[in-house]
Amino acid sequence: MADHYETLGVSREATPEEIKKAYRRLARELHPDVNPSEEASERFKGVTHAYDVLSDPEQRQRYDMGGGQGGANGFGDIFETFFGGGGFGGQQRGPRSRAERGDDAMIRVDVQLEEVIFGVQRDVTVNTAVLCSVCQGACTQPGTHPVTCDVCGGQGQVQRQVRSLFGNVVTMHPCGSCQGYGTIIEHPCVECAGKGRVRERRTITVDIPSGIDTGTRLQMRGGGEVGPGGGPNGDLFIEFRVMHNDIFSRDGNDLLCTMQVSMTDAILGASATLGALDGDVEVEVEGGVQSGDVVTVRGRGIQGLRSTTRGDLKIAVQVVTPSKLSGREKDLVRQLATLRKDDPPHLGEFQQGFFGKIRDRFFRQG
Numbered sequence: 001m002a003d004h005y006e007t008l009g010v011s012r013e014a015t016p017e018e019i020k021k022a023y024r025r026l027a028r029e030l031h032p033d034v035n036p037s038e039e040a041s042e043r044f045k046g047v048t049h050a051y052d053v054l055s056d057p058e059q060r061q062r063y064d065m066g067g068g069q070g071g072a073n074g075f076g077d078i079f080e081t082f083f084g085g086g087g088f089g090g091q092q093r094g095p096r097s098r099a100e101r102g103d104d105a106m107i108r109v110d111v112q113l114e115e116v117i118f119g120v121q122r123d124v125t126v127n128t129a130v131l132c133s134v135c136q137g138a139c140t141q142p143g144t145h146p147v148t149c150d151v152c153g154g155q156g157q158v159q160r161q162v163r164s165l166f167g168n169v170v171t172m173h174p175c176g177s178c179q180g181y182g183t184i185i186e187h188p189c190v191e192c193a194g195k196g197r198v199r200e201r202r203t204i205t206v207d208i209p210s211g212i213d214t215g216t217r218l219q220m221r222g223g224g225e226v227g228p229g230g231g232p233n234g235d236l237f238i239e240f241r242v243m244h245n246d247i248f249s250r251d252g253n254d255l256l257c258t259m260q261v262s263m264t265d266a267i268l269g270a271s272a273t274l275g276a277l278d279g280d281v282e283v284e285v286e287g288g289v290q291s292g293d294v295v296t297v298r299g300r301g302i303q304g305l306r307s308t309t310r311g312d313l314k315i316a317v318q319v320v321t322p323s324k325l326s327g328r329e330k331d332l333v334r335q336l337a338t339l340r341k342d343d344p345p346h347l348g349e350f351q352q353g354f355f356g357k358i359r360d361r362f363f364r365q366g
């Protein structure tokens, strides 16, 4: 471990004033706001620690006597553990960075059912904080730099001596002068008022995947608010709502609809061309079809979320009984009835089918 005096570049006889001066000179050179390199950050920590020890008369004395790290410093740590430290976020030491992660952002996007089948690309507008183009997140007016805080000497925290049952105890508190940053911005960027970011509406293109449902969320990493001080972006969450469709509804990846079939087509059978959401579909109605029967067209439903297979199109048959007949039509039906000798209306065995079948398949999801 490096000698604290060597770290600060001062003699063992240095006065408190000389120690403070040496520290401030080094802090100006190594402070993360000035020098973002890893090496500078490590050295800055070492310098700050050396200054912590040597700027406190009691700690310095103990250090000079070979007490090293222990003593008041160690005790201070225990004290902070018991009493929650200086309200500075746990055991964090040294100045805090102006750069913080940005918040997540969330927008809601409405999509039509037909867009869900294959997914769709959509331009959406988001309003978030973006990096200030003038200072690039540095928060300072271009050409100026933050200066080391006079009050805490760039540490971002100040020591307070507290008298207690255990004697004098040193506790650390965030520096009120620099809000813990260790530096003060004397010339904040005018464009962003020293925040390093500005609000901006921007349009982004979103690839909406197939198979989404109301409530499905898409997470776009880094699409959210840029952080204060040029910190990393939060994420953007896009929550979808699938709009109601009068003709088609949905059961998972299956599409559901109803087909009205005339009485004669129901008896004789027919073929039909239906306009589905993704184009025409040919349907064969077999003679004798009943209301509630379901015609399934395989692979014409919704393509699953992150999948290449599609659900089915399920078409429930509804046989329409004619209500207005001419005299001749009535005669023909009577002739048919005479020919067929069908049973008069009677009680039948209860069948789940019919209305039940429709209800089950169409309203299962409430």
Ligand SMILES: [Zn+2]
Pocket (backbone or CB within 6 Å): 132, 133, 134, 135, 136, 137, 139, 140, 189, 190, 191, 192, 193, 194, 195, 196, 197
């Ligand atoms: Zn700016």
Ligand SMILES: [Zn+2]
Pocket (backbone or CB within 6 Å): 149, 150, 151, 152, 153, 154, 155, 156, 157, 175, 176, 177, 178, 179, 180, 181, 182, 183
């Ligand atoms: Zn300060």
